Amino acid sequence: MIKRIDNAYVTLFAVAVVLCLLPLVLSKAGLVLATEFCVVLAIALAWNLLAGFSGIVLIGMPLFIGAGGYTLYLVANALGIPPYPAILAGAAVPAVIAYALSPLLFRLEGAQLAIGSWVMAEVARLLCLITPAVGAGGGLNLEVLRLVPRSLRLPLNFAFAAIVLFITLSAIVILLKSRFGLGLRAMRDSDAAAEAMGVKTSRVKLLTLITATALSGAAGACYYITSIQITPSSAFSQNWIAITIFIVILGGIGSVEGPIFGAIVYYLLRETLSDLGPGYFVISGLLAITVTIFLPEGVWGLIKRLIRIDLLPIAHHEARRVHGTQPTITDKKGKLA
Template sequence: MTHPVHSPAAGLVRTRAPWLALAAATGVTLAALPWYADFSQLRLLVEMLTVLTMALAWNLLAGYGGLVAVGQHVFVGVGAYCLFVLSNRLQLNPWLVLPLSTALTVGFAWACAWPMFRLSGAYFAVGSWVLAEMLRILAQNSETLGAGAGMPLETMGDVDRWTRNAGVYWAALAVGIAALLVVRGVLRGRLGLALMSVRDGEVAATACGVAVARTKLQVWLIAAAMSGAAGAVAYMNTLQVSPDASFSLNWTAAAIFISVLGGIGTFEGPLLGTALYFLLRQYFSEYGTGYLIGTGLLAIVTMMYLPGGLWSFFTRRWRLDPFRLRHRAPPPPSR
């Protein structure tokens, strides 16, 4: 009597198929939003997607790589200014310039990697903030970049409002989805293992054969690309870029708050943290100073009593293990 052969790959496909279908349906729904959502809703979604991308990048650097960059917003400013300058000077479509501005941000990150990686720990954190401040002061004193007033995105002037809003939203959606896929790919690959080993101990990682310098450089460039693309889309949405806004510490502060709230060193943490961050802002920002004090206290309480963030609470409560690909074991052959 022959017995059916149960392939583990087939079980895995059956397990993943519903999630793939759900992801595809969600993607189609999100892509169709410009035909149903109003202007303010699209602008909010663009902001959410860009902040999520920033949080994913910071969490990848600090949560998995141990590189706590307080000045990660330097890439936001560089990406935004690259897009505005290239689009205005060369009279190019800003959506076509977006990949080029992202590539230039990566080039800038590569150029400043050598001096930055000579620092470590708190010195690296402060050094990244100093780098961002240097770029902000440089932009403020550059007439070519519009000095303190910044510069508008002139090439958007002839684009009708619906096309502009929809195009910016689709760009933000593409950047957000790409960031999620890149981070998940990194964490499930060799680079993710190398990152976590470097975070836990550089000496031990070197002894195990991990190329520490190359690993740091790779994650630094990936985070720069994500942050630069997010910054370019964010200021494409406002049609104006300025030094104080694009090189603002608020970008990094939001990324840190979101990561702490959702769970540093987890893939799901930035997703949960972004949702809660904007939920709190929508309902409590009208309280002004009280809102800021409340969010600060919330971050402190989370770090004290739930250091793993909200995601750690859910994983303990329901014993979730999102990275393990589960499938049913094949039944024993009948006799």
């Protein structure tokens, strides 16, 4: 009997192979783009883990991305080491901040959570603006980058961004395939029902939040290595969440494949239309609105309906037999019976 290998691990392996091959085939400019792609996709996957799988719509995500970036700068500059090991600190500090804020975050839901977390990111920006220790309005420069030979910077930047992306993808697949993921999906349908089934919703939520914020912090740290300097207004910018939401909606919220396809479409659009300047953003915004209304499962949902394939099946085997397909976003407060 041939043991059937899970599609998910095949896909993860394929992603790893592609990421390893990219530096060999890409030009310098291509590699810069690929680095940014890895960062943005990792953030989108992490945000989708929160919003799409556990219903935590964290508009204030830039708080954790910026915190990851600032941490990397402060730690690497203070220790006088090459920046790359400091990515670990860039993951740890946002996770600790998330843990500290979780009592407040979890008291809120819906719009309160969206706006409350947005205000937290704004508070972080304002605090950095007036704190001389983090450079205030002028921000910080990554001085320790001079320890890295110029020729190695691009490949190393890409390598670490790729590693962060791969860890993000694996962590999410493993998390969702575990017993834990089942609880997460039960929770998305109804907190009360999940509690009744014995799911400790507060623990599930906390672990999801910490995972997602650590991963986005690491991704943010990678991004700000490439940018050489960091300022409060860029680190905690709402642009981060705009790009993230665009990618997740376009690809399909609540599936792991969705953000991957969304990120690809996003970069294709950006590279072809960005000459339009603000017009490009208008087109993107209109596209996001149209997809939300008419194609709630996104581009990936459409593809899946057409060719019936699961690249990253995350449902439990028993659950898959029952559900057949992945559940779509279910509203907790739907008003129509």
